[in-house]
Amino acid sequence: MAVIVELTIDSESFGLGRVTAVSNGVHLELERVVRDDRLVDDLAAVARIEDRVLYKVNWGESTSSLTRVLTDSEATILEARGNDPWLFRLRFNDHAALTEFHNRCQDETIEFHVERIYTLAEGEPGVYNFDITDEQQEALVTAVSEGYFEVPRRTTLNEVADRLGISPQAASERVRRGADTVLRKVLLSQSAADLS
Structure with a gap:
């Protein structure tokens, strides 16, 4: 494809x-x-x-x-x-x-x-359907933009939670579940099947 x-x-x-x-x-x-x-x-x-x-x-x-x-x-x-x-x-x-x-x-x-x-x-970029909740998307966008996934990290999960106004536990769950869903959809989708 x-x-x-x-x-x-x-x-x-x-x-x-x-x-x-x-x-x-x-x-x-x-x-x-x-x-x-x-x-x-x-x-x-x-x-x-x-x-x-x-x-x-x-x-x-x-x-x-x-x-x-x-x-x-x-x-x-x-x-x-x-x-x-x-x-x-x-x-x-x-x-x-x-x-x-x-x-x-x-x-x-x-x-x-x-x-x-x-x-x-x-389709064209900008329209993605990763089947994540709005809360998960907000948590992921905040984590990425603040540098949570960078090496070395520019922010902590507690700081992401503070930015979102939620508990660190809730932030952790949203980021992990959202990231898991996005990565599975991207890396394990049919369109990626011919990478192997």
């Missing part, structure tokens, strides 16, 4: 990012990407509309490692925008192709941060 991944990559981690890295306040979007085995040779403005500029990119002699990784893992770039960092929305044929992408990025020392992973069957 097709998998969509949203991830961020620092500009210094890939050729086009290094070439287009500019000062703050400038936002770049890739409108169309045609792969060739060359890096950027020339970048020319072809149209200006208000505060937007359309550029034509002429490629140089060598391919960037990110381009090779995307091609080898048969990823489709659905969206690429930013400056530093860049946000990519990529579609992979299945979880195996996503795993290939991850492994190739490690081999090429391309670091990225995954923002979101979902399948086409799950």
Whole structure:
């Protein structure tokens, strides 16, 4: 099943990012990407509309490692925008192709941060149904945003309970039950079955 991944990559981690890295306040979007085995040779403005500029990119002699990784893992770039960092929305044929992408990025020392992973069957991001209660969701959101799951922890369960106005025991139950339900749904779902 097709998998969509949203991830961020620092500009210094890939050729086009290094070439287009500019000062703050400038936002770049890739409108169309045609792969060739060359890096950027020339970048020319072809149209200006208000505060937007359309550029034509002429490629140089060598391919960037990110381009090779995307091609080898048969990823489709659905969206690429930013400056530093860049946000990519990529579609992979299945979880195996996503795993290939991850492994190739490690081999090429391309670091990225995954923002979101979902399948086409799950629909667009932002609409999740994890079958948890409102209280469990509130407890989980508070715990995550306050750094309860980080290493080292930035907050304690007692502090999460104080923020929610409940007892530490109630906070513990909500966080544990909510986390268990979410993790089971994500890690043990059919869409994750092809990871094994």
